[in-house]
Amino acid sequence: MATLNDVAKRANVSKMTVSRAINHPEQVRPELRDSILHVMAELNYQPNAAARALVSRRTRVVKLTIFEDMDTTEPYYMMLLAGIANELNQHQYALQLATRNSYEVGECDGYILTGIRQKNYAWVEQLKQPVVFFGRNQQGYDYVDTNNYQAIQDSSAYAIQSGYTNLVFVGIAVDEPFEQDRERGFRDFITANQVSGQLVQLANHCHVATDYVRQHWADFPSNTAFICASDRLGIGIEDGIILQGKRVPEDYGVIGFDGVLLNQIASKRLTTMKQPLEAMGRAAVRLLLANIANPGSPATPHDQEKIIINSRLSIAESTR
Amino acid sequence: MATLNDVAKRANVSKMTVSRAINHPEQVRPELRDSILHVMAELNYQPNAAARALVSRRTRVVKLTIFEDMDTTEPYYMMLLAGIANELNQHQYALQLATRNSYEVGECDGYILTGIRQKNYAWVEQLKQPVVFFGRNQQGYDYVDTNNYQAIQDSSAYAIQSGYTNLVFVGIAVDEPFEQDRERGFRDFITANQVSGQLVQLANHCHVATDYVRQHWADFPSNTAFICASDRLGIGIEDGIILQGKRVPEDYGVIGFDGVLLNQIASKRLTTMKQPLEAMGRAAVRLLLANIANPGSPATPHDQEKIIINSRLSIAESTR
DNA sequence: CTGTTAGCGCCTTCAT
DNA sequence: ATGAAGGCGCTAACAG
Numbered sequence: 149m150a151t152l153n154d155v156a157k158r159a160n161v162s163k164m165t166v167s168r169a170i171n172h173p174e175q176v177r178p179e180l181r182d183s184i185l186h187v188m189a190e191l192n193y194q195p196n197a198a199a200r201a202l203v204s205r206r207t208r209v210v211k212l213t214i215f216e217d218m219d220t221t222e223p224y225y226m227m228l229l230a231g232i233a234n235e236l237n238q239h240q241y242a243l244q245l246a247t248r249n250s251y252e253v254g255e256c257d258g259y260i261l262t263g264i265r266q267k268n269y270a271w272v273e274q275l276k277q278p279v280v281f282f283g284r285n286q287q288g289y290d291y292v293d294t295n296n297y298q299a300i301q302d303s304s305a306y307a308i309q310s311g312y313t314n315l316v317f318v319g320i321a322v323d324e325p326f327e328q329d330r331e332r333g334f335r336d337f338i339t340a341n342q343v344s345g346q347l348v349q350l351a352n353h354c355h356v357a358t359d360y361v362r363q364h365w366a367d368f369p370s371n372t373a374f375i376c377a378s379d380r381l382g383i384g385i386e387d388g389i390i391l392q393g394k395r396v397p398e399d400y401g402v403i404g405f406d407g408v409l410l411n412q413i414a415s416k417r418l419t420t421m422k423q424p425l426e427a428m429g430r431a432a433v434r435l436l437l438a439n440i441a442n443p444g445s446p447a448t449p450h451d452q453e454k455i456i457i458n459s460r461l462s463i464a465e466s467t468r
Numbered sequence: 469m470a471t472l473n474d475v476a477k478r479a480n481v482s483k484m485t486v487s488r489a490i491n492h493p494e495q496v497r498p499e500l501r502d503s504i505l506h507v508m509a510e511l512n513y514q515p516n517a518a519a520r521a522l523v524s525r526r527t528r529v530v531k532l533t534i535f536e537d538m539d540t541t542e543p544y545y546m547m548l549l550a551g552i553a554n555e556l557n558q559h560q561y562a563l564q565l566a567t568r569n570s571y572e573v574g575e576c577d578g579y580i581l582t583g584i585r586q587k588n589y590a591w592v593e594q595l596k597q598p599v600v601f602f603g604r605n606q607q608g609y610d611y612v613d614t615n616n617y618q619a620i621q622d623s624s625a626y627a628i629q630s631g632y633t634n635l636v637f638v639g640i641a642v643d644e645p646f647e648q649d650r651e652r653g654f655r656d657f658i659t660a661n662q663v664s665g666q667l668v669q670l671a672n673h674c675h676v677a678t679d680y681v682r683q684h685w686a687d688f689p690s691n692t693a694f695i696c697a698s699d700r701l702g703i704g705i706e707d708g709i710i711l712q713g714k715r716v717p718e719d720y721g722v723i724g725f726d727g728v729l730l731n732q733i734a735s736k737r738l739t740t741m742k743q744p745l746e747a748m749g750r751a752a753v754r755l756l757l758a759n760i761a762n763p764g765s766p767a768t769p770h771d772q773e774k775i776i777i778n779s780r781l782s783i784a785e786s787t788r
Numbered sequence: 789c790t791g792t793t794a795g796c797g798c799c800t801t802c803a804t
Numbered sequence: 805a806t807g808a809a810g811g812c813g814c815t816a817a818c819a820g
Contacts, residue, residue, distance in 0.1 A: 198521035207517065226543070230567050240574050254562070
């Protein structure tokens with residue numbers, strides 16, 4: 149593997165000039181810089197990450213911590229991970245995937261945290277490196293999220309436009325910001341538009357949603373659209389409707405949330421509010437790396453930065 | 469952060485003695501070693517990975533490459549990843565998750581490869597670091613796999629024991645070793661046990677399996693058990709049976725493969741051949757790190773090492 | 789704008 | 805069994 153020195157010799161300059169050509173190109177005479185870059189390409193020079201890490205006191209490792217059981221996890225995280233990994237790779241960063249039962253070993257330059265619940269905040273506060281969350285939080289940490297409030301409004305509006313006349317919001321029974329935002333979006337929508345609707349919270353499992361449909365079937369007039377807070381719930385609702393002998397999307401509509409189960413499980417492809425997970429993963433990395441580069445951003449709360457990326461409706465067969 | 473030097477001073481020895489106490493403890497007088505270890509604990513000393521990497525010419529990064537579209541990916545990989553990540557963490561290694569469209573950047577000490585198809589082997593051959601595969605391969609690379617052949621025999625045997633009298637193996641229409649092994653297991657089983665059975669290959673989607681059941685319903689006498697090569701297919705088959713107005717497990721049995729969708733999607737929990745994915749991930753890492761530590765193992769084929777970890781039947785509601 | 793010096797934290801080599 | 809010297813590849817700080 150070629151080193152800085154190799155490049156320097158071949159280009160008839162000192163190591164420093166080469167180093168500068170890479171890290172502070174504006175400090176090097178353009179023609180010289182070009183010839184250096186040329187030699188670098190010739191030798192297929194790749195800076196040695198370890199040496200850089202040593203002198204810059206950076207590990208070039210980012211930890212992603214998923215505070216949730218993998219067993220029950222959505223394909224969701226796989227998509228997020230893809231975005232995170234791709235962006236990290238581009239910046240020559242490696243990943244350390246920490247799960248619940250992984251040992252607390254090794255150092256890192258920063259953290260991306262997801263699936264956090266209230267009880268985990270004590271742990272978060274004690275971290276010494278920059279932190280970025282997935283999902284809104286009131287503790288002042290930087291985060292990346294999607295437009296939960298607006299997304300449910302959009303789903304609801306689409307259902308109404310499609311001719312459904314009654315809405316049921318099927319939420320997830322957790323007390324977390326994302327769910328609150330979605331419920332608020334739904335409530336505000338039916339109030340503002342004088343639409344008939346109701347709201348329910350269920351555990352996030354298919355069969356729970358299916359059971360719910362059976363047990364409350366009397367509550368659902370024809371032409372009801374179910375706005376669900378996950379694709380799992382959406383699929384369960386759809387199954388429940390079909391078990392009642394009714395048709396989707398003719399008699400009832402179903403809209404999911406997430407957009408990760410498409411084409412995979414459901415017999416009928418679900419119309420769903422699709423989260424741009426890959427983009428969200430990338431955004432989180434960029435935000436984190438910016439915080440790492442700017443040492444004025446400790447893990448302790450500062451001016452909270454947020455990146456909101458819009459989810460968009462992916463229209464399929466469960467709505468008309 | 470405490471350095472080797474800090475420990476050395478406090479322990480009244482030279483840096484080298486401390487270094488040796490860590491890496492070659494047998495070369496240090498026991499009492500001295502103990503006192504050094506004591507000081508290390510006192511100072512909460514953690515070796516600097518970058519400095520080690522620099523001098524040892526190791527990156528302490530392992531690349532995991534998934535040659536498959538994330539979009540269509542199984543939760544499968546998430547479990548694998550958890551195992552890999554946990555084991556890497558314990559060895560102070562970081563991960564670089566390479567996906568199809570991630571740039572080929574950065575160095576690493578070794579590769580874990582999964583989802584490889586024939587056309588990718590050219591790329592694999594040109595790698596300069598040790599490689600471990602997920603799944604059997606005939607190219608001579610080390611691998612970790614589950615007992616595909618035996619697993620299908622076990623599933624089949626269980627179905628017969630449970631009183632089903634006809635077996636259908638529902639395979640995945642790919643020409644890969646894992647599928648060949650499973651089919652071979654099935655064929656050998658019905659031959660050896662004189663069981664009535666048939667074999668089919670489908671694309672790995674729920675609805676394909678459901679359609680298959682409808683179209684070939686006449687082929688399936690009551691008391692047939694479907695031995696499926698994935699949980700997705702199993703769920704699709706089950707749906708198909710129910711749509712025919714029959715009962716599972718009373719009239720028909722279904723056994724899946726993988727064990728990653730349990731409790732999530734299916735209304736009825738699937739009996740499935742559960743792969744020990746976490747353990748397989750860990751095993752792959754251990755195998756790879758052994759190859760990295762032993763420099764006599766280049767990426768090019770050598771004596772092929774394999775680790776086979778048994779899948780075990782997880783009995784649920786889709787068999788009696 | 790470019791080069792020289794020094795050192796990041798650790799380990800290999802050689803000497804004691 | 806232990807220590808001293810030197811260097812891995814890179815960059816910050818200072819000099820010119």
